[in-house]
Amino acid sequence: MTSLPAESAVKLGLVIDLDTCVGCHACVISCKEWNTGTGGAPLSDVDAYGEAEGTFLNRVHSFEVVRDDAPPMVVHLPKSCLHCDDAPCVTVCPTGASFKRGEDGIVLVNEDTCIGCGLCAWACPYGAREMDRTAGVMKKCTLCVDRVTSETLPEADRVPACVRACPAGARHFGDLNDPEDPAARLSAARGGMDLMPEQGTRPVNRYLPPRERDEGTVVNLVALADPAEDAEAGGGLRWLDRALAKLG
Amino acid sequence: MHPAPSLIVFTTLSGLGFGLIAWLGFGVHGAAPGWVVLSFCGLAFVLASAGLLASLGHLGHPERAWRALSQWRSSWLSREGVLAVATLGVFAVYSALWGFGGERVVWLGLLASALALATVAATAMIYASIRAVPRWRHWSTPALFLALALAGGALLAGRTSVGAGLLLVALVVQVLHWRRGDVAYAEAASDMGTATGLGARGRVRLLEGPHTGASYLTDEMVHRVGRRRSKALRRIAIVLGFVLPAVVFLTLEAWPAKHTVAGLAVLAHVAGVAASRWLFYAEAEHVVGLYYGRAAG
Amino acid sequence: MPEDQAPGAGETAAREARPRVAKTTCYMCACRCGIDVHLVDGPEGRPAVRYIEGNRDHPVNRGVICAKGSAGIMQHLSPARLRAPLKRTGPRGSGEFEEISWEEALETARSWLAPLRERAPERLAFFTGRDQSQSFTGWWAQMFGTPNFAAHGGFCSVNMAAAGIMTLGGAFWEFGTADWERCEYFMLFGVAEDHDSNPIKMGLGKLKARGAKVVGVNPVRTGYNAVASEWVGITPGTDGLFVLSLVRELIRSGEIDLTYLIERTDAPWLVVEDPGAADHGLFARGGDGEALVADRRDGALRRWDDPEAKPALRGRFEAGGRPCRPVFELMAERYLSDAYAPEAVAETCGVPAATIRRIAAELAHVAFERAETIPYRWTDWRGVEHDHVVSRPVAFHAMRGVSAHANGFQTCRALHILQCLLGAIEVPGGFRFKPPYPKPLEAHPKPHGDAAPGAPLAGPHLGFPRGPEDLLLDAEGRAQRIDKAFSWEAPISAHGLMHMVISNAVAGDPYPIDTLFLYMANMAWNSSMNTSGVMEMLTRKGDDGEYAIPRIIYSDAYSSEMVAFADLILPDTTYLERHDCISLLDRPISEPDAAGDAIRWPVVEPERPGHAGVRGFQSVLLDLGARLGLPGMVDDEGRAKYRDYADYMVRHERRPGIGPLAGWRGDGESQGRGAPNPEQIERYKANGGFWQAHVPEEARWMRPWNKAWWDWAVEIGLVDAPQPYVFHLWAEPLAKFRLAAEGHGDRVPPEALRERLREAMDPLPDGRPPGAEDARYPLHAVTQRPAAMYHAWGSQNAWLRQIHGENPIYVPGALWREHGLEEGDWIAVESAHGRIEAPAVLMEAVNARTLWTWNAIGKRPGAWALREDAPEARRGVLLNHLIHELLPPKGDGMRWSNSDPVTGQAAWYDLRVRIERVAPRARSAPEVGRQASPVGVGPEVVAYDGKGTT
C-alpha cells in the first residue's frame, strides 16, 4: 500500500499566492480549528500555558530577500503538505499508515495503524508532518479531505478550511491536473512554482512568485518629470489662469 | 537530527549483536559445543534483541510494532524489521542445534550470517535513503554500519586480529563519512533559495519563524551541535572506538589478565561507537532547517 | 439555580433552543466580523462550540476569518476567564482577592458611588477602553452626572477622526474605505493591521488580483507593506513633509482637479488676511454669516453656494472692508515654497527626491490620465442635475503611523488636502465614506461639562469645540475634566485623554478623584505609557495611608494585569455569552453602499460551575444605574426600567424613534426610525445577526453634495435634516484658537501655553516633524500590531500565543553591524525616560534609523493564567516602559504632555532611543514583580476535540 499509486488523473492541491499573502496566520489557526475536531486525535498543545508546543498542519514563515539593486523584500511563505506525486513520506512508511490516494492524489495518514515511528517526517523535505505529542501518531495536512469530498457541507464550503478563511484571497484550491480548473489556470498564468524541485518529490501544490517589487511606473508628465522648470513661489501658478480660462 | 538515546542504544547494540551473529555463522575457533557456544550465541541474541527492544522506545505506539513488518516492498524500516526477525529465527535454530545437539549446520550458519549482515545493511539504508538529510545519503553510511558491525562482532567472537584489522578499516570509513558529511549540506542542491523559490531574487534569510517557541519539527530535525563539542566527541570516538581496542587486540598476547583487558577494550569500543552514533544523528542537518533559518555552514 | 445566576446578566436568551449554527458578531478584535458559530452537544448535553468560521453573508468579512477569530474557541475556553466578582484582600497589584456574590459586589459599588453623585459627581472617573457600546456607557455617565467619561480613542487614533471630520466630514479609521473595486493606485500610510483588519486584507487581495499598484509608506516592511508593490521606508514623524512635497509638485505642475476644488471644497472661500487683527485667518462672511467667494469674472463677492458664481482661486479682494484672499492662493503660496521641494525634504523623510517626484507623477497620471467619465444621474443639493461622475482611481488609507505622533492631526490634514487636490473623495476609484458619514463638523455635538450634584449632564461628554468658547474650563480657566480634555492643553480632544487620567488623578491636578471606574482597558499594562510608573501610581498612598486613588472598580473578562490593581472586579462574560449591539450611534458595520448594524447574543451560556458566575457588563451597568436611581434607568416608581442590556437594546430611544438598533423597528417593517419592536432581536438573529439598508443608486456618489443621499440619510435617521457642505482645506476652528493664543477674545490661554498653541493651531498643516532632535537619542522605536494577536488579550490564547510568545527588538542592518550584534544577542533600548533589555533580531527591510517590535506581547508574571516562567514574561517586552505621558523637561519649567497639542492624541511613536549590546538575561528588563492569579494556572495539555472538552 505504501508503494505509490499509479499517477492519478485528478490532482487536488493548493495554489498559494506569495504576491498577496500578508502573513496573517489565518490559514494556520483555521486549519488547526477545523482539524482538531474532525474525528481523529485532537491536535494537542503541550505545556499550553507555558512554553507551549502544539501540533499544527500549516505554518507561515517570513523571509527577507536582500537585493543589491533594490530595497529588501519581505515574503510570507505558508507551508503545509504539498501532496507530492513522488512522496518519500509514503514509501518509507513501514506500516502502510502513510498513503497517497489513487483517486485524487491526497496524501494521508491512517491514525489507527500509525506506530508513530516518525520516519515519514524525516523523509519529508518540507517539514509538513508533525507527530502529535499526546496521541503518538503522525499528523499532516489532509487537504481537508473531509470538507472537499463532503456530501453534507454546502457546495461553497467544499474547500479547505484555510482557503475559506484566507482574508487576502491568497489561497486557491483545485484540480491542478485539469488545465481548465481556475486554480490551475491561475498557476499557469502567474508562473506557479515548486518548492525544492531538486528534492524530486514533484509537489502538487504550487506557489505563485511575488510580482516584481519597487519598480516605478514610467509616466511622462513633463512638468513633473523635469524639476529644472521649478519656478519661484507664485510663479508656480503660471498655469492657473490658463486653466481657469479654459473652465470659462 | 535529534540524537534520541533509544536510537543510539538500538543501532549500537543491534549492530554489535548482528555483527556477532555474522561471525558465529562461521563457527567459533576451537569452541566445543556446550556452554561456550551457548554463551556466545546467547550474547549475540541478547545484544541483537536488546537493540530491537530499545528501538521500540522510539515509537508512539509500540503495541502496534508488528504492523511495521508489512511494507517490506517499499520501506527499508520494514525490511529491517523482517530481516531482523528472520535472522533471529534462523540463528535460534542454528545455535540450538549447535549448542545442544553439538552439530553445526554449516548452511544454516551461513544463512544466519547473510541475514545478519542484510539486517545491518537495511538499518543503514533507512538513513542512506533519506534525501532530505544530505549527510546520510551516501554509500559511506551503509559501509560504516557494516564495517562497525563486522569489527565489533569479530572482537566479541574472539577473532581478535581480524577484528583489529577491521577496526582500522572501519576507522578509515568513519573518517571518510565525517569528511564528506561535513560538506554534504552545503553541497546539496537545496538552499533557502530553492526552499522558498526566491533564490533568483536575492539573498534569502529567515525573518520570522512560524512560531516563537519550539515544535516537533525543531526538536526533532533542527538540532545543532557546537563545533567544539563535535570535535571533542570525534576524538573520543576515534580513540575509544577504534584506536585503543585495535592496539589492545593486536598486542593482546603481551597483556597480563588478557581476558579482563579484552573485556575492557570491547567496552571502550562500544562507548566509542555510541559516541560516533550520537554524532551521526546530532550532526545530520535536515533540509527542513532551511525553513527555520539554518543555512549551510 | 443560585441567586447569583439569576437573569439580569442578559443571558436568558441563551436558554432558548437555538440553531446548530449560531450567527453572531466576533469580538476577538474590534473589526466586527460576522461569524458562524457551529455548536454540538458537549458535556451534559450542553451546547459546545465545535468551530467558528466567517459568515459569508456578512458585509464586513464576506465569509473570511482571521487567525484571532478562528482562535475564538481558545478565548472562550480560556483558563484566564474570571469566574465571580472579586474583592481585593491583599495590597493593590498583589492579585490577592476573595470571590464575593453579585449582590455584595453591586451593593459595594452602589455604596461607593451614591454619595459621590449627591456630593460631587466629578469624583467618579468612568473610562472605558475597547468599548463597543460607548453610546450606552457614555449615556450612563451622562445620567450619573460626571464630566469624566471617555473611551480609549484619545490614546488610539483621535487624530485621524478629528482631522478627518474637520476636513472632510468623514475619516479614515474604519469610517471610510478605498473603492477597492475601481482603485488602481493605493497608498497606505502607517498601517500594520487597523480596525478594518479583514476588510483591508480583502481589499488588498482585490487590488492584487487586478494587479493594481499598492504603495506602502511605512518605516517597516511587514504584512501589508510586505506585499506592497512599492515600499517607502519613511522616517517616523515625517509623513506630513512627504505628503506636502507631493502636494507641492502637483500644484506646481497644475496636476490638480480645479473643478473639484472649486465646487467641492473651500478652495475659493475668502480668508481675512490681516496679521495681528482679531479676525485674521477667519473666513470673510456676508451679513447672513455665510462664507463668501469672489467671482473671477468681475471680482464681485458672492455666497459660497451661489450656483451662478464662478469663483476666483487667486487674487486680493476686500470684504466688509477687510483684506482677503482665496484659500487656494494661501495654500499654493505656502506649499510652493522651497521648504517643500523634494530635495529639501528628502533627507529628513529618508525618501529620495526622485522617488517623491515619481510618486507625484504616478498619482497625477492615474488620477487624471486613467480617469473615466461615467454616466450617472444625480442631483446636487441646489437642485442642479448632473448626468455623469468622473472617476479618480487613486485612494489613500492611513492610521496610527500617522496619528500616533504629536503632529498626527496636521499630517492627517495634509493627506486629506492631497486627496482633495486630486478630487479623489466620494468619486469612483477613490476614497468613500461609510454611513453615517459623510457628516460635516457642524453635525457633530460640542463637548458637555458643567457637572452639578445629583443632576445629569446637559449633553454628551465628547464633541468638537468650534472655538475657545466651547472649551470645558471652570471660572478660573482650569480644566473641568480630570483628563484635561477640551482645555488649552488639548483643545480639540474629541475622544478625551484616557492616558492622562491616572497620573492627573494621582497628582490631584486639576483635582483628586474618589473612584476610578474602568472597563475593558488594561491600564496597568499595555494601554498605558510609562507602565512601571503607572503601576506605582495605582499603588501610591498618601500620608493618611489611603491610596492616592482611593477606589478602583474594574470590569474585565479575564485575569489581566489591571485586574490585580483594582479593588472591586465586576467579571464580564466572553463575547459568545452576552448581548451587545454594534450600533449606528457608535461604530457600526456600514459599508459605503449600505448602512448597517449588528448584535452579539449569548450563543452559549456563561457557565462558571462552582462560582458566583459572570454577567454581561452592560447589563450590570444598568443594574447599578437602577440601584443608583439614575434618570432613564428607573421608572416613576424607581424600579429598574430595563431587565438587562438586551431589553435596553430593544426599548431604549435616544431620540424619538431612534434606538441602539436601526433594523426592524416599529411593526418590524420600518428601518432606522420607528417605535421599539419587541421582536427586534429575534429578527436580527434570523438575519444572521446584522441589519443593512442599501444606499439608493442615485445616492451612491458625491454624497456630501448629493440631494438623494441627504434625503435618504434623513429618512433612515442618520441625521434629522440635510446638511450639505464642502471639504475644508482651511481649518477655521484652528484659526480661532490661534487668535486666542495671540491674545484676542475674552478666553485666552495662559501665557506659558500661547507659543505652543500659536504654532500648533495652524489653519494649514506645515508638516513640521514632532519634537526636537536630541543627539543622545538618535533612533526611533515603534511597535506594530501582529495580525495574529490582539493587544494583551491574545496571550491567554493557547493557539495564538504559540505564534507570538515573545517579541524581540528588530534592529536595522546598518545599526546591527555597527554594534557588532550577533544572533542570540540582547540589547538595551534606552530613552530619556527609561530602559528595557530584550533579545535583538536583525532586519534589513526597515528604515535605517528605526527599531521596532510587536505590540503588547510582554506579560506580567502571574497574569493571564500563564505560568510565571512563560516566554511572554521572560522574553517579552513592552516599549511602554520607555514612553512617558509627559515630555522630558525642556528647562522652561513646564512638563509638556507627550501628545498632539491639537487633539491630545498620545504620541506613542515620537519615541526616541539609543541602543547598546548587553549580556543575555534570564528575564527581560525591567522586571515588574509578580501577581497572584485569582483563577490559577492553565492546564498542562490542551487537546480540543471540538466538543467543549480539552
Ligand SMILES: Nc1nc2c(c(=O)[nH]1)N[C@H]1C(S)=C(S)[C@@H](COP(=O)(O)OP(=O)(O)OC[C@H]3O[C@@H](n4cnc5c(=O)[nH]c(N)nc54)[C@H](O)[C@@H]3O)O[C@H]1N2
Ligand atoms: N507601546 C504601545 N502601546 C500601545 C499601543 C501601541 O501601538 N504601542 N496602542 C495603544 C492603543 S491604540 C490601544 S487601543 C491600547 C489597547 O490596549 P487595551 O485597551 O488595554 O487593550 P487590550 O489589552 O486588548 O484589552 C484591555 C482589556 O480588555 C479585556 N477584555 C477583553 N475582552 C473583554 C470582554 O469581553 N469584556 C471585558 N469587560 N473586558 C474584556 C482584556 O482582558 C484586557 O484586560 O493600547 C495602547 N498601547
Ligand SMILES: Nc1nc2c(c(=O)[nH]1)N[C@H]1C(S)=C(S)[C@@H](COP(=O)(O)OP(=O)(O)OC[C@H]3O[C@@H](n4cnc5c(=O)[nH]c(N)nc54)[C@H](O)[C@@H]3O)O[C@H]1N2
Ligand atoms: N491583529 C490586530 N489588529 C488590531 C489590533 C491588534 O492589537 N491586533 N489593534 C486594533 C487597534 S486598538 C488599533 S488602534 C488599530 C491600529 O492599527 P494600525 O494603525 O495598523 O496600528 P499599528 O499596529 O500601531 O501600526 C502602525 C504602523 O505605522 C508604522 N509607523 C510608525 N510610525 C510611522 C510614521 O511616522 N509614518 C508611517 N508612515 N508609518 C509609521 C508602524 O511601523 C506600523 O506599521 O489596530 C486594530 N486592529
Ligand code: SF4
Ligand atoms: S491566511 Fe492567506 S494571507 Fe494569511 S497567511 Fe495564510 S495565506 Fe497568507
Ligand code: SF4
Ligand atoms: S509535502 Fe512532505 S508530507 Fe507532503 S507529500 Fe510531500 S513529502 Fe509527503
Ligand code: SF4
Ligand atoms: S509515523 Fe506513522 S505514518 Fe509515519 S512512517 Fe511511521 S508509521 Fe508511517
Ligand code: SF4
Ligand atoms: S488544506 Fe486543510 S489541512 Fe491542509 S492546511 Fe489547509 S486547512 Fe489545513
Ligand code: SF4
Ligand atoms: S478581524 Fe478577526 S478577530 Fe477581528 S472581528 Fe474579524 S474575525 Fe474577529
Ligand SMILES: [Mo]
Ligand atoms: Mo487603538
